[in-house]
Amino acid sequence: MTLSPHAAPVLTINQLRVQFRGSPVTVLDNISLSVQAGETLALVGESGCGKSITSLALMGLLPASATILEGEMRFAGEDLRHISPRRYADLRGNQLAMIFQEPMTSLNPAFTLGDQLSEAVMRHRQVSRREAMAAALEILHKVQIPAAEMRLKAYPHQLSGGMRQRIMIAMALINRPQLLIADEPTTALDVTIQAQILALLNRLKAETGTAVLMITHDLGVVAEVAQRVAVMYAGQVVETGDVAAIFNDPQHPYTIGLMASIPGNGARHGDLATIPGSVPLPEQMPAGCRFATRCPFAEMRCHQARPPLQDIGVAHQVACFRAPLEHHLSLEERA
Ligand SMILES: Nc1ncnc2c1ncn2[C@@H]1O[C@H](COP(=O)(O)OP(=O)(O)OP(=O)(O)O)[C@@H](O)[C@H]1O
Numbered sequence: 001m002t003l004s005p006h007a008a009p010v011l012t013i014n015q016l017r018v019q020f021r022g023s024p025v026t027v028l029d030n031i032s033l034s035v036q037a038g039e040t041l042a043l044v045g046e047s048g049c050g051k052s053i054t055s056l057a058l059m060g061l062l063p064a065s066a067t068i069l070e071g072e073m074r075f076a077g078e079d080l081r082h083i084s085p086r087r088y089a090d091l092r093g094n095q096l097a098m099i100f101q102e103p104m105t106s107l108n109p110a111f112t113l114g115d116q117l118s119e120a121v122m123r124h125r126q127v128s129r130r131e132a133m134a135a136a137l138e139i140l141h142k143v144q145i146p147a148a149e150m151r152l153k154a155y156p157h158q159l160s161g162g163m164r165q166r167i168m169i170a171m172a173l174i175n176r177p178q179l180l181i182a183d184e185p186t187t188a189l190d191v192t193i194q195a196q197i198l199a200l201l202n203r204l205k206a207e208t209g210t211a212v213l214m215i216t217h218d219l220g221v222v223a224e225v226a227q228r229v230a231v232m233y234a235g236q237v238v239e240t241g242d243v244a245a246i247f248n249d250p251q252h253p254y255t256i257g258l259m260a261s262i263p264g265n266g267a268r269h270g271d272l273a274t275i276p277g278s279v280p281l282p283e284q285m286p287a288g289c290r291f292a293t294r295c296p297f298a299e300m301r302c303h304q305a306r307p308p309l310q311d312i313g314v315a316h317q318v319a320c321f322r323a324p325l326e327h328h329l330s331l332e333e334r335a
């Protein structure tokens with residue numbers, strides 16, 4: 001499926017701000033994102049940067065202690081902030097689907113795979129049990145579960161981790177969603193199985209045109225699946241662009257640090273070895289750029305004002321006073 005730059009996005013988030021009760025700062029601070037049909041947008045960043053809160057906000061599943069202060073979330077023409085809880089429940093598992101890192105949290109150990117998959121169909125479509133079971137069998141074939149017919153009668157604990165993740169994908173895709181949110185879907189799997197699952201997601205996305213929001217801290221995963229990337233730091237999007245721009249022309253010091261931490265790109269101690277320090281605690285959040293406390297280039301103005309997310313190339317935006325950097329600079333020269 002070819003992407004049209006003019007197609008209306010399936011999902012648009014505009015200037016979303018979320019705050020937890022008792023916290024002095026916003027956990028999501030003016031987040032704007034969009035995903036088109038057939039496209040995978042990777043949302044990347046270190047633990048605690050707000051990736052999961054973004055997906056929970058989208059799914060209408062924020063904890064009661066979190067409030068959306070302002071902003072817009074539009075999905076397939078609907079304003080997600082103003083639909084009824086009933087409509088939200090109908091969208092979830094139907095047009096708006098999600099898969100998680102740990103499948104056992106979403107699969108019911110007491111029911112067979114056939115029962116759970118067919119139930120997911122019958123909850124949203126007017127079909128007989130027999131038709132729902134046929135849909136369950138079809139989707140098991142699509143996610144390449146061997147001996148699929150027999151597996152309909154299996155229970156989740158009878159499957160390997162990789163197989164369970166395939167079942168989660170089957171469950172998420174069985175009603176042909178317009179958007180699939182995948183939150184670290186392969187983190188718990190070993191490398192070979194991880195590659196198989198990512199290849200499967202890529203194939204199914206190409207077949208169905210489903211838009212995918214892939215949440216990950218793993219840049220290897222990003223390279224495998226995404227067309228576009230949004231880099232988050234401490235609740236803010238600091239850089240967004242297509243995969244080539246982010247990998248070949250990273251502009252934000254945080255993105256440059258993430259890139260340098262990929263093994264083979266000069267990483268010494270693995271994850272984020274090149275970015276000393278950690279995400280500031282809410283009560284110590286800087287007033288200006290939230291990355292300023294860890295940034296080797298921070299100037300006075302970075303501590304005083306938040307740099308706006310600005311265009312620096314075709315569909316490439318960065319929130320840094322230092323941008324744009326010269327295209328020809330190597331990763332070492334940027335850092
Ligand atoms: N129930 C809660 N109450 C208060 N703060 C919370 C709550 N849940 C999450 N947070 C805070 O929100 C921030 C963002 O968390 P989030 O889970 O979205 O991060 P993440 O990027 O998905 O990290 P990870 O990769 O570890 O899941 C964190 O700083 C976390 O401490």
